[in-house]
Amino acid sequence: MTGSEKTKRPVQPGRWARTAVLYVVLSAAAIVVLFPFAWMIMTALKQPGTEFDPEFFPKQPTLENLKRVFTEFGFVRYFLNSSIVAVSSALFATLFASLAAYAFAFKNFILKEKVFAVIIASMMVPGLMYVVPQFAIINRLGWMNTYRAMIVPHLANVFGLFLLRQYMTTIPKSLIDAARIDGANDFQVYGRIVVPLALPVVATLFLLTFQFHWSNFLWQLIVTNKESLYTVPVGLSMFKQQHEQLYALKMAASAVSIVPISVIFVFAQRYFIEGVTKGAIKE
Amino acid sequence: MRYLVLAVCVTALLACTCAKEAVKEGVVITVWETYNSEERAVFLELVDRFHEVNSGITIEAVNIPFDGLEPKILTSLATQTAPDVARVDVGFLPKIAVRGALHPLDEYGVESIKDEIRPVALSSCVLDGKTYGMPDQVNGLCLFFNVDLFKAAGLDPETPPETWEEFVEYAKTITDRDKGVFGFGMRNSLWWSLPFIYSFGGDILTPDMSRCALADEGAVAGFQFKVDLYAKHGVEGGAWRSGGIRDDMGFQNGKYAMIFNGPWAVKGLQQAGIDFGVALIPSGPAGHATNVGGNNLVVFSTSEHPREATKFLMFIASRESQAKWANELGQIPVNVLADELIDFDSHPYLGVFMEQMKYAKPRPQIGGYPEIENDVNPEMQAALDGKKPVLAAMKSACEKVGVVLADEEALKASFKE
Structure with a gap:
C-alpha cells in the first residue's frame, strides 16, 4: 500500500477491519493487565475470611479493611x-x-x-x-x-x-x-x-x-x-x-x-x- | 527555581534525620519478634509483668515482618549488630547455632526450668548438648476434617478415622470427582510428609545423624502411601501440584474433606464459618506420629547482657506466662505445668493438639536442615508426579542429603578450631 492510494480511496474496508482487530487485541491485553488490579481491589472489599470465596464481586462489600x-x-x-x-x-x-x-x-x-x-x-x-x-x-x-x-x-x-x-x-x-x-x-x-x-x-x-x-x-x-x-x-x-x-x-x-x-x-x-x-x- | 527546590529538599532531609533517642537507664534488652498483632498484644502484657518484677531491666520489643527476619538476622550477624534476643523458627536455630552466633544458656540457670518444658519443644533448642534457646511456641500437624462433608457422605464426624486404612476408606466414601470433592488435600514438602514417614517407622536421618534414612524401609513405605493417596486410591485432589487448589483453600471452599493443619489455622476457619473438627493424624504401622514446628527465643553471642536476657526467656517460658499465652491465644503451652491451668471450654481443639504433641518427633538438629528440604522436595515432587518410582526418588534425595551432612561436619570442624 502506497501513500497515493491512501489519499485516493478514503474508505477502505480492510483498514476498518484492521482497526477493529487492533482494538480487540489491545482491549484483551488491557484486561489481562488490569484484571489482577481489579481482583486486588475486590479482595480489599471482602470480609476477612471470605477472601477465597469463589466470587468476583464481594457479597457484602466493606471498607473496614481500609480503615483498619x-x-x-x-x-x-x-x-x-x-x-x-x-x-x-x-x-x-x-x-x-x-x-x-x-x-x-x-x-x-x-x-x-x-x-x-x-x-x-x-x-x-x-x-x-x-x-x-x-x-x-x-x-x-x-x-x-x-x-x-x-x-x-x-x-x-x-x-x-x-x-x-x-x-x-x-x-x-x-x-x-x-x-x-x-x-x-x-x-x-x-x-x-x-x-x-x-x-x-x-x-x-x-x-x-x-x-x-x-x-x-x-x-x-x-x-x-x-x-x-x-x-x-x-x-x-x-x-x-x-x-x-x-x-x-x-x-x-x-x-x-x-x-x-x-x-x-x-x-x-x-x-x-x-x-x-x-x-x-x-x- | 531549581535551586529553591534543591534547598527545600536539603532542609527536609536534614530535618528528618534529627530524631533523638531517649536514653534508658539500666540494662536494655532488644528483642526482635515476629508475633502477629494478637500475639504481640499478649506478649507486651507479659513484658509489662516482667518489668514489674525486674526493675533495672528494660525489654525493647521490635516487631519484624516474618519473612524479613532471617535476612535481617544474617545481615546483622555479618556486621555484629544483632539484637540481644530474637524469636526464630525452630528450623533456623541450628543453622545459626552451628556458626557460633548464639549464646549457650546453660550457665545462666536454665537447668532449673528444663524439666517443665515440653520435651519436643526443648529438644529443638538443644544442639550438641548445649541449650541455645527457650521455646516460645510449639506445634505440629493434626488432621482437620470438614463436618458437613462427613455428614453428606454418611460418615459420623464424632468418629474420625483412627488408622490409615480407615482414612483411605473414609476418603474414598467422600470423594466425588464429578463435584470436584476429594477426601484429602495435601502439600508436597519434606516437613509436610513427615507424619506419613514417621507413622510408618521412617525418619530423615538415622538416630546417630550419620546417614540419610529416607531410602530406608519405613520412610519409603510412608512416602509410598502418600503417593498412593493421589495416584492409586485417587482420593487426593492434587493440591500439591502447581496450579492445583491449595489444601487450606480447598478445605475452606469445601473441596477437600480432610487436610493436615495446625493450631494456627483454627481462628481463620472459625471466622470463615466452617464447621470442622480436629483429630489425631491416623496411625500407621509405627503408631501415631506428627512433626514439630514452632519458634524459639534465642540470645545472640554478641549480647552484652546474656544473663538478663536469659532471665527474660525463662520468664516467657514459665508456667504463669504460658498459661496466659495458651488461654488467650489458644496455643499449646511450652510449659507442661501450665497444662492444668488451661480453659479447654473456650479452646475446644487445644486438647487434641496437645494430645498430638505426645506423638511428635522433632527434626534432626542440624544447621543444614533448610538445604535438606530444598534437596528432597523436588525428588518428592517427581515421585508424586509419577516421573520417578518412590525408591529411586528417595535414593537420589539421600545422595544429596549425604552432601549436606558432609558440609555440616566440615563447617562444625572449622568452627571448633
Whole structure:
C-alpha cells in the first residue's frame, strides 16, 4: 500500500477491519493487565475470611479493611516515610546522575572514557552483593534507624548516568558552543540547555527511581529497627505472618500503595513514553 | 527555581534525620519478634509483668515482618549488630547455632526450668548438648476434617478415622470427582510428609545423624502411601501440584474433606464459618506420629547482657506466662505445668493438639536442615508426579542429603578450631 492510494480511496474496508482487530487485541491485553488490579481491589472489599470465596464481586462489600490498615496498622506513618524516602531519593539521584552525565558528555578530563567504563562495569555486580558492605558502612556511620540510611546509599545511579549520558551525546555540540560563545558557564549550559532538551529522559529517570524506592523492601527493612520508620513495602510484609496471610488487609493496603505511582505516571506519561523512545534512537 | 527546590529538599532531609533517642537507664534488652498483632498484644502484657518484677531491666520489643527476619538476622550477624534476643523458627536455630552466633544458656540457670518444658519443644533448642534457646511456641500437624462433608457422605464426624486404612476408606466414601470433592488435600514438602514417614517407622536421618534414612524401609513405605493417596486410591485432589487448589483453600471452599493443619489455622476457619473438627493424624504401622514446628527465643553471642536476657526467656517460658499465652491465644503451652491451668471450654481443639504433641518427633538438629528440604522436595515432587518410582526418588534425595551432612561436619570442624 502506497501513500497515493491512501489519499485516493478514503474508505477502505480492510483498514476498518484492521482497526477493529487492533482494538480487540489491545482491549484483551488491557484486561489481562488490569484484571489482577481489579481482583486486588475486590479482595480489599471482602470480609476477612471470605477472601477465597469463589466470587468476583464481594457479597457484602466493606471498607473496614481500609480503615483498619490506617488505624490499627500505622500505614499513615509508613506512607509518610515512603514518600520522604522515595521523593528525596528520586530527586537527588536524578540530579546527581544528570550532573555526572553532563560531565561525561561534554567535558574533557583525564581517563574520561576509562573511568566511564569502570563505572558502567559496576552495573554487572548484582545489587545484593552490596547489601552487607553498605550495611556495615551505614552502621559505622551511626546512621541506623534514620532516613539518611534509606536514601543516601542509592543516590549514585549508574544506570541513570548511562541513560542520560547516552542521550546528551545526541545533543548537537554546536548548540553548546553557541551558548558558550554567548557567555554561558557550565551550570547555565546544564540548566538552560541540556536539561530542558533532555527533559523526557530526566523525567523518565525520576519516575523509574521513584518507583524503585517506593517498592524497595530489603534495604529499608534491614536499616530500620523501629516501626515508626518502616516504609510501605515493609508494612505490607507484616500482613504475611508465619502461618496465615491477612489477604483482605494486605490487598487494601496494596491498593492504596499503588495510588502515588499511578498518579505520577498519569501526569508524567507524556514525558515517560517520549523518554523511552527517545533514548532508543541515536541520530 | 531549581535551586529553591534543591534547598527545600536539603532542609527536609536534614530535618528528618534529627530524631533523638531517649536514653534508658539500666540494662536494655532488644528483642526482635515476629508475633502477629494478637500475639504481640499478649506478649507486651507479659513484658509489662516482667518489668514489674525486674526493675533495672528494660525489654525493647521490635516487631519484624516474618519473612524479613532471617535476612535481617544474617545481615546483622555479618556486621555484629544483632539484637540481644530474637524469636526464630525452630528450623533456623541450628543453622545459626552451628556458626557460633548464639549464646549457650546453660550457665545462666536454665537447668532449673528444663524439666517443665515440653520435651519436643526443648529438644529443638538443644544442639550438641548445649541449650541455645527457650521455646516460645510449639506445634505440629493434626488432621482437620470438614463436618458437613462427613455428614453428606454418611460418615459420623464424632468418629474420625483412627488408622490409615480407615482414612483411605473414609476418603474414598467422600470423594466425588464429578463435584470436584476429594477426601484429602495435601502439600508436597519434606516437613509436610513427615507424619506419613514417621507413622510408618521412617525418619530423615538415622538416630546417630550419620546417614540419610529416607531410602530406608519405613520412610519409603510412608512416602509410598502418600503417593498412593493421589495416584492409586485417587482420593487426593492434587493440591500439591502447581496450579492445583491449595489444601487450606480447598478445605475452606469445601473441596477437600480432610487436610493436615495446625493450631494456627483454627481462628481463620472459625471466622470463615466452617464447621470442622480436629483429630489425631491416623496411625500407621509405627503408631501415631506428627512433626514439630514452632519458634524459639534465642540470645545472640554478641549480647552484652546474656544473663538478663536469659532471665527474660525463662520468664516467657514459665508456667504463669504460658498459661496466659495458651488461654488467650489458644496455643499449646511450652510449659507442661501450665497444662492444668488451661480453659479447654473456650479452646475446644487445644486438647487434641496437645494430645498430638505426645506423638511428635522433632527434626534432626542440624544447621543444614533448610538445604535438606530444598534437596528432597523436588525428588518428592517427581515421585508424586509419577516421573520417578518412590525408591529411586528417595535414593537420589539421600545422595544429596549425604552432601549436606558432609558440609555440616566440615563447617562444625572449622568452627571448633
